[in-house]
Amino acid sequence: MSSVIVAKNIVTRFGSNIVHDGLSFEIKKGEIFGLLGGSGSGKTTLLREMILLQKYSSGSLKVLDIDVKKLKDKKANELRSRWGVLFQFGALFSSLSVLENISIALKEYTNLSNSAIEKAALMKLKMVGLPQSAAHLYPSELSGGMKKRAGLARALIRDPKLLFLDEPTSGLDPKSARDFDELIVALRDALGITVIMVTHDKDTISSVLDRFVILGNKKIQFLGDIEELRTSDNENLKEFTNGK
Amino acid sequence: MSASINIFTTNNTITFTCKGSWTLEYVTQLSRKLTSTCKDKNVVFDLTSLSDFDTHGILLIIETIKKLQLQNCQIKKVGESEKFISLYEVCLSNFPKEIKHPDKHGTIGQFFYTFGKNIVESKRTLINFFSFVGGLTEAVGKLTINPSQIRFKAMFYHLENSGLKALPIILLTSFLIGVVIAFQGAVQLEKFGANIFIVEMVSISVTRELAPLLTAIVIAGRSASAYTAEIGVMKITEEIDAMKTMGFSVWNFLIIPRVFALMISLPLVVFFADIVSIFGGMVVASLQLGISFEEFANRMQESVEIKHVIIGLVKAPIFGWIIAVIGCFRGFQISSSTESVGKYTTISVVNAIFWVIAMDAIVSVFLTELGL
Structure with a gap:
């Protein structure tokens, strides 16, 4: 299997404050990969570096075989069209309805007819488990879980190869959180996408993630899957394994 | 491929x-x-x-x-x-069914729909506003009985931010208004050879009407918007709910300091605006009409009654009350969306300026009828 993301010796500095000190890892195609770590360990920073929202100081980071360090605008937009991002609170555009939020990328970047855009958007709406009656609601009328689902539908609209999720289950009730986990696995299986997520949720970690990194102390503390973590002897890291 | x-x-x-x-x-x-x-x-x-x-x-x-x-x-x-x-x-x-789009009215239908909706909403806003004013009055009443509850620190903060920091821009505009009034007046008065009347013209119009009005408009632009946005964002981030659950009175902590701050600072600022705009008039009078500062001051003492200045200064706290109350009231109308922050901030400034001018007109007619 080929690698979707290759990070080599990533160093991130904010002024004199070093956040990452030489991170190296690879994410394989079709994986659900987790970025774990305590608060302030730089998980979200790492995610933001992958999606071109933030620059790292040195090292090399390749996303879909493209080096993201010095990217021209055109190339960057091409790359952006191949991934979808779900932000922690959905980040839906508050002036647009759910359907408009989902379909805006198709409207702006493709020459699809309006009816085709609507069909595609409604299909994605259904795929993420929202009722069709939610299509004309505005973000302020949605619950937290629905916002995340709508945000996921927006992220999926262009059939991305890569899906980035920032704490997808935080702020959801346990039932919704597990449903969301199942949804992500089902979408990965159906659409064959690679999923990279920042998460704190122990259930997500043990039931959804194929592999993950644990960041801490500016370095990678652990890289592997849940079984390896359970058999490892590092007590600090075992906190991530549901206490079993 | x-x-x-x-x-x-x-x-x-x-x-x-x-x-x-x-x-x-x-x-x-x-x-x-x-x-x-x-x-x-x-x-x-x-x-x-x-x-x-x-x-x-x-x-x-x-x-x-x-x-x-x-x-x-x-x-x-x-x-x-x-x-x-x-x-x-x-x-x-997951193939979607046909979806019903929300009903859209025709042009005429839409017009009447919007018209009716606006009327219903205006009525609700009016009732809410009266209940807000009622709540404020009640809270002020409680404070007068128990003055130790007044949040002086917050009040001084708003005095500084809404009053003191507005002073430079208000002095500048007032000076210019004095200059403009005197300059336009000078041309007309010269024709009659009634040069000395420039004193009455500038002093009365500026102290009685223009300085208070202008100050209020500038403050409305600065502070009504700030109050609305501040309170609105506090509402969105649930700070206001947090205050309520801890038993802090929103009136005492947020609204009354702002209202008092503007009611106190406006007359003070208007007083300075009076001085500077009269000075602007004096400068033009001496350059254009050859009336020296001394002559100007003497004439002012003889012929301009102090009541004009007092009327101007009495109006100022009323304007301050209008601006602060509208700013706070609109802030509490902001709901959870980012759009509504912009919407209500705009409304609050427009409302505040309108009601300041309307109140000025009412007071003006009322006092003239009384013969003042």
Whole structure:
């Protein structure tokens, strides 16, 4: 299997404050990969570096075989069209309805007819488990879980190869959180996408993630899957394994 | 990579041979070629040489198949890969039904709908505003009984921010207003040889009307917007709810300090604005009409009654009350969306300026009728 993301010796500095000190890892195609770590360990920073929202100081980071360090605008937009991002609170555009939020990328970047855009958007709406009656609601009328689902539908609209999720289950009730986990696995299986997520949720970690990194102390503390973590002897890291 | 479709027709069978990558990029191009008008035929989709596909490509196939089925065609798919079947199943089960768009009224209907909606909303806003003013009055009443509850620190903060920091811009505009009034007046008065009347003209118009009005308008622009946005964002971030659950009175902590700060600072600022705008008039009078500062001051003492200045200063706290109350009231109307912050901030400034001017007109007529 080929690698979707290759990070080599990533160093991130904010002024004199070093956040990452030489991170190296690879994410394989079709994986659900987790970025774990305590608060302030730089998980979200790492995610933001992958999606071109933030620059790292040195090292090399390749996303879909493209080096993201010095990217021209055109190339960057091409790359952006191949991934979808779900932000922690959905980040839906508050002036647009759910359907408009989902379909805006198709409207702006493709020459699809309006009816085709609507069909595609409604299909994605259904795929993420929202009722069709939610299509004309505005973000302020949605619950937290629905916002995340709508945000996921927006992220999926262009059939991305890569899906980035920032704490997808935080702020959801346990039932919704597990449903969301199942949804992500089902979408990965159906659409064959690679999923990279920042998460704190122990259930997500043990039931959804194929592999993950644990960041801490500016370095990678652990890289592997849940079984390896359970058999490892590092007590600090075992906190991530549901206490079993 | 590209995508294409070959259509091969025999007697009773049409074969669609799908090739290449049926992805988002090529869907429009493909949909043009994919005809779906044929009746009672066997249709075969040959998917053997399909190299890549995504939900958009599959959606196109599903749509075409649905259309063909309506025309009594028999559909067969051959050569589909396992991956295709699984994604096809997912898309088929999620194929959307027709959706009803929300009703849109005609132009005239829309006009009356909006008109009626505005009236109902205005009525509700008016009632809410009165209840807000009532609540404020009650809270002020409680504070007078128990003055130790007054939040002096917050009040001084707003005095500084809304009053003191507004002083430079207000002094500058007032000076210019004094200059403009004197300059325009000088031209007219010179024609009559009534040069000395420039003193009354500048002093009365500025102290009684212009300085208070102008100050209030500038403060409305600065502070009404700030109050609305501050309170609105506090509401969105649930700070206000947090205060309520801890038993802090929103009136005492947020509203009364702002209202008192403006009611105290406005007369003070207007006083300075009076001085500076009269000074502006004096400068023009001496340059344009040859009336020295001393003559100007003497004439002012003789012929301009102090009541004009007092009327101006009495109006100032009323304006301050209007600005602060409208600013706070609109702030509490902001709901959870980011849009409403902009909407209500705009409304609050427009309302504040309008009611300041309206109140000025009312007071003006009232006092003139009283003979003051």
